[in-house]
Amino acid sequence: MIDFDYTLTTVVLGGALVGLLSGVFGVYALLRKQSLLGDTISHAALPGIALVFLLLRVKHPLALTLGAMAAGWLGTMIMPAVVNRSRIKLDTIIAVVLAVFFGFGLALLSVIQKLPTANQAGLTKFLYGNASTMLRQDVHVMAAFTLISVCAVLLFWKEFKIATFDADYARSLGLPVRWLDMLLFSLIVVAITVGLQTVGVVLMSAMLVAPAAAARQWTNRMEIMALLSALFGMGASISGALLSSSITHLPTGPATVCIITLFFLISILFAPNRGLLWRWIRRRSHHGEITQARLLEELYWLEQNHEPGSHYHEIRSLQAVNRERIDRYLDTLTQQGWTERSGAGGIRLTSAGLKQVKTAHAEMEGKERL
Amino acid sequence: MTNPSSSSPLPLDVTDLTVAYHEKPVLWDVDCVVPEGTLLAIVGPNGAGKSTFIKASLGLIPTAAGRIKIFGKPYASQRKRVGYVPQRESVDWDFPTHALDVVTMGRYGHLGWFMRPGKTEREMAMDALEKVGMAEFAQRQISQLSGGQQQRVFLARALVQDADLYFMDEPFSGVDAATERSIIQLLQELRFKGKTVIVVHHDLQTLKEYFDWCMLLNVRRIALGPVDEVLTKENLHRAYGGRAAFLRS
Numbered sequence: 001m002i003d004f005d006y007t008l009t010t011v012v013l014g015g016a017l018v019g020l021l022s023g024v025f026g027v028y029a030l031l032r033k034q035s036l037l038g039d040t041i042s043h044a045a046l047p048g049i050a051l052v053f054l055l056l057r058v059k060h061p062l063a064l065t066l067g068a069m070a071a072g073w074l075g076t077m078i079m080p081a082v083v084n085r086s087r088i089k090l091d092t093i094i095a096v097v098l099a100v101f102f103g104f105g106l107a108l109l110s111v112i113q114k115l116p117t118a119n120q121a122g123l124t125k126f127l128y129g130n131a132s133t134m135l136r137q138d139v140h141v142m143a144a145f146t147l148i149s150v151c152a153v154l155l156f157w158k159e160f161k162i163a164t165f166d167a168d169y170a171r172s173l174g175l176p177v178r179w180l181d182m183l184l185f186s187l188i189v190v191a192i193t194v195g196l197q198t199v200g201v202v203l204m205s206a207m208l209v210a211p212a213a214a215a216r217q218w219t220n221r222m223e224i225m226a227l228l229s230a231l232f233g234m235g236a237s238i239s240g241a242l243l244s245s246s247i248t249h250l251p252t253g254p255a256t257v258c259i260i261t262l263f264f265l266i267s268i269l270f271a272p273n274r275g276l277l278w279r280w281i282r283r284r285s286h287h288g289e290i291t292q293a294r295l296l297e298e299l300y301w302l303e304q305n306h307e308p309g310s311h312y313h314e315i316r317s318l319q320a321v322n323r324e325r326i327d328r329y330l331d332t333l334t335q336q337g338w339t340e341r342s343g344a345g346g347i348r349l350t351s352a353g354l355k356q357v358k359t360a361h362a363e364m365e366g367k368e369r370l
Numbered sequence: 371m372t373n374p375s376s377s378s379p380l381p382l383d384v385t386d387l388t389v390a391y392h393e394k395p396v397l398w399d400v401d402c403v404v405p406e407g408t409l410l411a412i413v414g415p416n417g418a419g420k421s422t423f424i425k426a427s428l429g430l431i432p433t434a435a436g437r438i439k440i441f442g443k444p445y446a447s448q449r450k451r452v453g454y455v456p457q458r459e460s461v462d463w464d465f466p467t468h469a470l471d472v473v474t475m476g477r478y479g480h481l482g483w484f485m486r487p488g489k490t491e492r493e494m495a496m497d498a499l500e501k502v503g504m505a506e507f508a509q510r511q512i513s514q515l516s517g518g519q520q521q522r523v524f525l526a527r528a529l530v531q532d533a534d535l536y537f538m539d540e541p542f543s544g545v546d547a548a549t550e551r552s553i554i555q556l557l558q559e560l561r562f563k564g565k566t567v568i569v570v571h572h573d574l575q576t577l578k579e580y581f582d583w584c585m586l587l588n589v590r591r592i593a594l595g596p597v598d599e600v601l602t603k604e605n606l607h608r609a610y611g612g613r614a615a616f617l618r619s
Contacts, residue, residue: 173479220511
């Protein structure tokens with residue numbers, strides 16, 4: 001039985017905020033094909049957290065978050081600056097920034113661990129995420145950042161959308177795309193740093209990308225995609241928090257990421273239109289339609305060799321030019337009333353079938369003329 | 371075409387435009403003056419700087435030197451009078467949106483900050499889709515449109531900008547012959563309404579039939595003027611080198 005005590009309500013609330021934020025901003029990371037950005041930002045944030053702690057020697061939630069943001073932001077802004085000024089490609093600089101910042105952060109963490117202060121414990125929770133140590137204070141900080149970020153998205157919705165879809169065109173309309181991008185990336189940094197405490201540096205990128213990727217499968221509208229992505233993120237975070245509170249020693253971060261991965265897999269497989277299962281079914285039915293049309297066409301050509309309507313053609317002469325089994329398709333054609341069978345393995349076009357073939361011919365000619 | 375008595379400033383007046391990329395000139399010292407109501411084609415070999423010319427005119431890329439005036443003023447102050455059709459390949463057509471929504475983006479510049487497109491904008495977008503023969507595809511996800519249909523969506527988006535000067539970067543790429551004809555008809559209508567349309571074009575064969583003016587470009591400006599005067603053997607040779615023999619025998 002799950003007991004909604006102080007800790008659990010805190011964890012659930014915090015998780016919901018993390019899921020909401022990473023869900024919404026993951027949509028932008030995904031649509032801009034910068035899914036790796038989340039990974040870089042979260043790793044880059046670590047030295048910020050460690051430095052702030054080294055300076056203050058206390059775990060002040062707002063200060064630590066701000067430190068994480070500053071470092072994450074610095075890491076994010078270095079990348080385009082280097083790409084624009086040199087011939088280094090984005091994937092290279094992403095790898096470099098991620099490793100350098102993270103390495104520096106780890107080094108600082110080991111320095112902190114050797115300090116005589118007893119207060120240092122718990123900073124490693126930023127590596128793998130542990131929501132159970134979260135305080136109401138932490139949730140307040142997260143809520144404030146969430147509120148600001150969501151308001152910003154609502155205000156700049158159309159600007160962010162056009163800058164994501166067609167940056168050059170947006171610029172030609174006079175929108176300050178560079179500033180919009182910077183604002184958007186700063187908000188992504190906020191979303192990630194807010195989630196670090198619960199999900200951790202290592203797994204945070206999954207929280208950013210998976211809800212958005214899952215949401216994309218279900219809709220062709222960006223508005224709905226963002227809503228769904230937020231819902232998926234929240235759902236996964238909350239259930240991850242509940243799961244880890246009911247199973248001892250299961251950390252929140254990995255639990256949440258497992259659940260969002262499940263959402264993602266289900267969406268990839270079963271979503272209508274874009275899902276793999278759907279595609280498979282559609283390909284099968286296309287294949288069927290094409291085979292049927294081809295069989296009608298072949299019957300039509302057989303018909304040309306004889307007096308119209310006088311003659312049943314042997315099914316074997318169709319089988320001879322088809323590699324696969326065609327009985328099923330011939331049955332369908334007969335059911336449609338386009339062909340008729342004789343008892344002795346014969347088949348011919350009906351007048352409806354003939355009309356069908358001629359319509360197809362006319363359609364094709366029309367397309368060629370266009 | 372041009373009314374000599376009118377004192378209205380030229381739609382496009384480019385002087386000494388130079389664009390360089392890694393110390394290599396892409397456009398070098400290009401002058402281009404286009405009178406009002408002209409349908410102008412920019413032609414030249416690959417890498418001649420055709421798209422760069424359009425992007426520089428729109429202030430999308432930094433210029434090394436030169437001056438660009440749109441209706442006598444810098445671009446920044448004339449944005450609402452300029453429409454743009456970027457290359458179709460420049461965007462991800464799997465973006466989660468439909469045709470009508472993309473066309474509505476043409477009004478974003480007029481809407482201003484924080485304002486959402488409403489009924490008026492959607493009606494304008496519907497009208498524009500109607501004009502390019504795409505009304506029935508308004509709600510279609512853009513990845514499910516053919517290349518020619520996507521091109522027409524971009525064209526409709528530029529039309530709702532209700533501009534006086536249009537820049538179009540290869541609006542005929544990936545378009546079948548019928549669509550090409552309907553697009554050129556639309557451009558000619560714009561020209562008759564006194565609009566100026568500047569188009570990056572590839573097909574020298576149709577140049578004379580489609581366009582009034584032509585700018586032959588190969589990093590430097592080879593020639594500019596009425597199509598007949600520009601398309602001389604000598605000019606083509608200067609722009610295309612030996613390959614011109616294949617292009618116009």
